[in-house]
Amino acid sequence: MNITSKDSLITSDEIANMFTSKFSEVDLSLFAASEQEAIGVEHFLVEPKCAIEYDEIKADFNAVHSNLTREAQEETPELLDGKTRLPTCEEFTLDAKPADEVTILDHGSCKVSCVGNVGLGRNSPDFHERDSAAEISNMSSASVPALESTRNQNSPVLDEMTVEELHEAFSSMFGRETSVTDKQWLKCHLLFGLHNQVELDNGLNLVKRGTTSYKIGGKTVCSSSCDSSGSATGSIDSVLVDKTMAVGWHVERKKFADLDTLKTSSEDSKIDSCSLDGGDEALVTQKRQRKPPKRYIEESMEDKSRYCKRKNGDCEVFYKESREKLLSVRSRKRLYPKGFGAAPMVCQDKSFKGSCIQVPFGIPVEEGHTETDTSSWNSEDFKDDRLSSPNEEVDTEPHSARSQDDICGDGFITRGNTQKVSSHRKHHISWTSSEVMKLIEGVSRCGVGRWAEIKRLMFSSSSRRTPVDLKDKWRNLLRASYAQLQCKRKVKQGQKQVSNQVPESVLWRVRELSTTYPYQRERKFKVSCTDSSNFSASTNNILVPLST
Template sequence: MNTTSKDCSITFDEIANMFTPKFSEVDLSLFAASEHEAIGLEHFLMEPKCNRNLIGVVDFETFHSQKFFDVEDFSGAIEYDETKHHYAVCSNSAKEVREEKRESIEDMLNDNVFDGKTRLPTTGKEFGLDAKSADKLVILDNGPCKESYLGNADLESLSPGFDERDYVAEISYMSSASVPALQFTHNHNSPMLNQMTVHELHEAFKSVFGRETLVTDKQWLKHRVLFGLRNQVESDSDLNHIKCGTTSYKTEDKTLCLSSSDSSRSAASSIKCVLGDETMSLDWHVGRKGLAGLDLQTTSMELSEIELCSHDGGDKALVTRKRLRKPPKRYIEESLEANSKYCKGKSGAVRPRKCLKEFGTSQLACEDKPFKGSCIQVPFGLPIEEGHVKINASYWDSENCRDDRISSPKQLVTEPSAAASQDEISEDEHVTRSIVRKGSSRRKHHISWTPSEVMRLIEGVSQCGVGRWAEIKRLSFPSSSRRTSVDLKDKWRNLLRACCVQLQSKRKVKQGQKQASHRVPESVLWRVRELATTYPYPRESNSKVAYTAPISSSFPAAIQNRSVALSTSV
């Protein structure tokens, strides 16, 4: 199987890395969740459209491996599970799951034992499951921290074609909207909807649809509630790319179960189980908190990891499980740092920048049509500003035109002072933006270089020489918070590269003329080339030395007087 071989590429190292000490550290911070965080979470949970927000993938086997499902391990566990899960696919070690019978599953569920080696950290008969052809288990915890929704746990699949891949539990959040109904039914041990009173039905209706109704017709209400429940289940299923035909609504003791099953699709069904007992939520308390933290911390990552558990009959082969690359370290780092803000004691000083919250929550603002695709792209940058739009061609044109008018069309007179002052203005607003930006991400988001900046850089290089970036920055970019010495170096490297490219393509094609406009002007490049010969850049300038040899005559002037234009050739 394709997916299998792909999954097999996971190395043991990767798995091992999931358990770097970092995780426990991090997770600890999650539980120091301050009011701040809680609010953020609450906000998220209350988001109307976030009824089903998958935030993670977890293998139930985790619960087994974690003695009491402790906090520190949770997020690590998720990572681990994800991996392990894949690993299991190739290892064929979970074969035993295949042959599970429905009856035994029911028993196991009732006994809270899902598998010989997997046990949920809950006690007793909390799970009232309509386990008919059920492979999805959703556990709802109505603890104090809003209603967390641990959900969609692939417990078993009864499909003959079931494979270990399905042995996945997904964790999701559900808004509080659906909870009251569940709790409500929990109070009444009524197993059937039609045994409910009008008032009860109203409650259920409200819970399901999030609004009230004046209709008192029991039949109507019942239908609406059933309809709503079915839709909920179906939308859940959509998230998992599972289609469920029917939905049953059932209560049992202190639990409420919504199960959706479709006998025509042997494998597609789901069970939702509400843990209605307060004591129950204690068991899941840790998990919930972990999830809360996780939510804030690695939202997009988890989102990206949502797997498509298509239990849809035969087209399993069509299931594509794209593994998205892990989020960049930066992302993780920032997430961790943001969380660790509330976990003082670590490194006394709190870094001013970074503010993950924006990050997480904004990403979490899920849409209606969330996980339609086969994968979710990891949000990389922030949805922030597109502040400075591309100015490219016009920039150079305007500036150069200005400059060119001053001097001859072919010779670029550089006036650092003038250019700088004029640039400083725009620079300031850039700075402001960049600060704002830094509030949420370290990424600089590509501040395009203005012509004057480039000229200043060149001047700096001509004065100080290549490589002395710190000094160049001091001289040519004073009071410029952006453009670090590294930036200067990078830019210079790029300029040299541009020289190369333009030299090569110059004779060949004139087509590039169009694009050449928004590139660095030739006159500037010439100067760069010249400087490159004077101060050969460590590795990259060698290639163009030959070209610039004749120009070197003009070099001394350029050095001695920064306003001297590059009078060479062309």
């Protein structure tokens, strides 16, 4: 299969078909194939790659705005330019992505993949709202009058700024100087930085602020109540914009966010699962309420400490540094557990040096709310998995990884000093969608219960998944798949699906396989796992209608 994500602009409906009605056909060609080919399947599931020019983003803002003419006309006539193009689907995919995906190329062309994250979960909840507000205010006074209008495509104020002023703004925003004199470059970074500020504060609003107004310098800018994730973004945006812009910007953002929810934004769904849905999600959360045994206690303490207050000075850390650190943490090796327990973990605590980074990109995972790899289905982690060497010494975790230890907290220091038992626990590694696919294929080949075999077959190169992990994941998938059924009845279609975590089609397949292979491996035909023809034949024959 030579299909790449770029080529295959396949809609989700089509994907669903592949896994459901057309499952048997697809199965022949896809799942009976070699692993490499099988992985290729995942291209079908991947959303169109979201890499666009920054100008495009700005254009989108305008475009969105123009759709809001009626609402925001009076407030921000100046924002309404000629651009009326509706943002494309790909462009809105942006919002599902963590901002650390952003890559800033040199000089002018800001190639951005997935900025615009209106999502809320990724922001650190422990950031002092007051401090942040103050900080931002300070920043504004010093340099950011210009930044207010950065969302405007033409960035007129930025354009007017001298290099010195840009420098000042830069250092104010990122806490360090830059020697770059290229105005484009500076503008680019400032735009990005401003954007991140906004993101960062969005999280605050959701977590700590349910209120409706915000005071800056005596002025009170309005924002709607946090009745939705979208509107939650409003309040602090307002901090950054001046009075005249406030409303329009807010509306913009709100609209943006609302649209975003149409995509299966992982963050949104994550939030929702915390707050909105009590039904099926309870299944997930309830499990976490048990008392952690033994070693867990210590580690959960660490986890908690991640939510402690951080020095707001950390905000100054440049995003690039943040990302580097994230990567360095993630890249630590994990040995395959031999016999009992996991191998000792090497934590590279030094990279954090006590002061933790403000990570506007990572999602502060509320422990327990990520049963499955939520957003990976919207992201490009397929690519990550493919890119990883077969040998896979390093984690193939997508950068958007939500593993908890990616979010550094002060707990890291503690852990560093007491190099004790804490290292035993295998840190949560989000299952990537490709891993799930591999698991499913493995089950379809070998049957449920033969985890060791599946591990050998499908995950031989992956040192981080043990047969037990596979088993656990399968159990979770099953749970999710059935929970989804119930969820479907309750939730109307217009609503966001809480179980966006795994595509419906995939869950269907899970159910299918679960009926195909009742949990005791009573595989009627002892199919040799390598014989694809046998496999497919048997698979087709066994397909059992769902008994709901």
